[in-house]
């Protein structure tokens with residue numbers, strides 16, 4: 165899926181980011197520290213990229229056989245670094261070049277990341293070193309494999325074993341143009357016998373020395389043995405400067421949440437790591453949320469949330485992937501957020517705001533894009549959600565919404581207001597919408613029109629395309 169985050173840089177941020185531009189220009193005007201110090205590594209498929217914008221590329225097995233740091237320092241990435249050192253623009257980074265082409269006032273991710281990753285030591289190491297030197301990154305996002313008990317419709321078999329199995333059993337969604345989910349073009353390695361996982365554990369003693377943020381993503385990390393091995397390693401060999409993050413669907417058996425709580429309390433309260441954060445996805449509430457994220461049992465999920473927030477003093481962030489099925493019922497999730505804020509926020513600094521959320525919006529696959537909906541009929545839902553936030557807005561009250569949350573959602577509304585698709589794109593999207601959900605219901609035993617009565621008329625209208 166393609167998400168679009170929303171820049172909410174304050175004036176202070178902009179001043180800070182701009183301060184670093186001349187420093188970075190000492191190396192080159194296209195230099196990006198993320199190419200050296202940020203990495204996402206998918207061990208299940210053996211792929212990596214430096215941020216979400218360039219497509220992931222394959223990590224050659226012969227490179228990790230010689231040096232496990234090739235999980236990040238691939239030959240391909242090194243050549244992209246060389247291009248940047250020479251002032252070139254690697255094509256995978258077009259997202260940033262396009263933003264920068266709009267003018268100096270536009271803040272690309274490159275400029276923003278340069279300002280957050282920069283330290284004099286990191287900068288100097290790159291400036292003084294060879295272009296092909298291996299770098300221990302400062303930030304790693306790691307996926308140990310695709311094992312997952314959920315198959316969210318907009319996800320992909322690459323990232324979910326449950327989705328993979330569905331495609332194996334039923335074949336790809338050949339009736340749509342977008343998001344067919346073919347599985348014959350990639351290989352998934354089993355965690356136990358995966359050479360990339362083996363390389364990770366060879367690299368770990370070295371890379372842990374300089375790491376400041378480690379984010380474990382999935383599949384579902386709590387179902388993977390490597391996650392627990394990593395938590396145990398940190399218990400035995402603390403990294404007091406490390407921030408550890410886990411993306412979990414929070415829909416696993418409660419016994420695993422109990423185990424997580426015990427480990428995390430031990431790590432954080434014992435000063436063995438600096439900080440710990442959970443990120444979890446929830447796009448709306450109730451049966452509609454269960455429909456979007458097949459595998460989700462909202463009762464189990466809420467019980468797990470309660471266990472975590474009651475037995476730790478840590479925060480949690482909800483990633484609300486705003487999509488076409490979120491539009492009508494989003495307020496029900498907003499109401500739950502306020503309920504949880506009253507229940508779990510405390511008045512000391514640590515517990516001030518433990519229930520956090522972000523609202524990126526989804527652009528792909530097209531059948532999940534909210535801009536397929538007729539504006540006159542569906543924008544009023546968005547205004548109503550925005551009004552709900554506004555009527556519960558108080559930056560100083562931890563039980564209410566804050567200004568930034570309002571601003572972020574206001575921009576989602578603006579995005580829907582201003583995105584007008586061509587008749588051809590609308591036709592393609594609506595056709596895929598109907599064919600996708602008809603097939604989804606057939607395979608998954610769900611019922612779209614019963615679950616989304618507000619969208620029934622739209623659903624049938626898409627059948628005419």
Ligand code: SF4
Pocket residue numbers: 196197198199214215216217218256257258259260273274277
């Ligand atoms: S230039 Fe932009 S797209 Fe490329 S690695 Fe840096 S932040 Fe990512």
